[in-house]
Amino acid sequence: MFGIGGGELVFILFIVLMLFGSDKVPEIARTMGKAMAQLKNATNDIKSEIHKGAEANGFDSQTLTNITGNINAQINEAKTNLLGDTTSVSTNLLGDTATEIDKVKEDIETISGPVKRQK
Template sequence: MFGIGGGELVFILFIVLMLFGSDKVPEIARTMGKAMAQLKNATNDIKSEIQKGAEANGLDARSLNNLTGNINAEIENAKSNLLGDTNNLLDISDTTAEIDKVKEDIESLSGPIKRQR
């Protein structure tokens, strides 16, 4: 619950007991319970209103799942097309062979220059 362990919960309860006293703790717990229930009811009401609005506009959970599935499929298709094209453009073995050839040419040209220093 909120990443709080048993020892930490006991410590918090001890502090609450020390601050408010033993006669106020049940009243505070009751008030917090009522507040949590009201919050839960409010979120359920909001969810049901959103669902009713979506159904009134012709959207249900199945059509939304199909729509998001189609969008995700198109995104993956675009990614594979882009990555497939870049993989075809970059052939590493040809590139390294060309780099080695240029490196040898530079070494052969700069060899006499380096010896003059």
């Protein structure tokens, strides 16, 4: 839920309770619920108007889906061209880092030799 964990949610609820008091919290929750319902209804109305307009101009839902898919593919291709392939960069970076760490471990072991810490 919006990247908020359980502890963070409890903390936010505690702050809201402290700011507004226990008598105002149910009223605020009701108002927020009504606002969310109105937002959802408005979004659905806009979607239906877009679909009606598209159908009136000869586009069906399959055509719109194909157009949307093509646009998303072009956006992803542009991102790949601009940013490059980030998975290969991270894999190479991790591989190089692991190699360097192994070299340092070997150097430390050769320097310390048979000396071990005693408990």
